[in-house]
Amino acid sequence: xxxxxxxxxxxxxxxxxxxxxxxxxxxxxxxxxxxxxxxxxxxxxxxxxxxxxxxxxxxxxxxxxxxxxxxxxxxxxxxxxxxxxxxxxxxxxxxxxxxxxxxxxxxxxxxxxxxxxxxxxxxxxxxxxxxxxxxxxxxxxxxxxxxxxxxxxxxxx
Numbered sequence: 001x002x003x004x005x006x007x008x009x010x011x012x013x014x015x016x017x018x019x020x021x022x023x024x025x026x027x028x029x030x031x032x033x034x035x036x037x038x039x040x041x042x043x044x045x046x047x048x049x050x051x052x053x054x055x056x057x058x059x060x061x062x063x064x065x066x067x068x069x070x071x072x073x074x075x076x077x078x079x080x081x082x083x084x085x086x087x088x089x090x091x092x093x094x095x096x097x098x099x100x101x102x103x104x105x106x107x108x109x110x111x112x113x114x115x116x117x118x119x120x121x122x123x124x125x126x127x128x129x130x131x132x133x134x135x136x137x138x139x140x141x142x143x144x145x146x147x148x149x150x151x152x153x154x155x156x157x
Contacts, residue, residue, distance in 0.1 A: 028112025036112030092148035
């Protein structure tokens with residue numbers, strides 16, 4: 001018989017990443033690594049990650065509260081609470097919080113591969129290795145993810 005995982009509202013591993021707080025709800029250990037789930041809270045008027053592409057996993061974003069601004073290539077979507085964005089491998093994407101209240105999203109990864117990125121990014125920030133886009137890109141590369149240079153801020157797109 002398998003154990004059931006129940007994570008309460010105050011439970012889970014909390015990872016502070018500047019204006020973003022990541023709460024790991026499911027790290028893949030109870031799903032045989034088929035699914036990872038985190039809760040992302042992004043402060044008001046903050047940019048999230050630069051556009052990037054994952055090659056090994058699908059990523060989902062369910063907006064719980066606030067408004068998420070998803071940028072997918074050159075297209076921008078404002079997503080209110082209750083909206084779901086699913087991003088397949090290879091699609092450039094990023095998100096921001098354009099609003100006056102914190103943005104809270106449930107973020108899924110299938111498989112769970114990317115959950116470790118948040119831990120590694122926290123550690124790289126702590127020791128100064130992630131102070132630049134290049135440093136963040138190095139951490140992303142460990143998770144088969146790359147910055148979408150063709151859609152970088154100030155780029156040609």
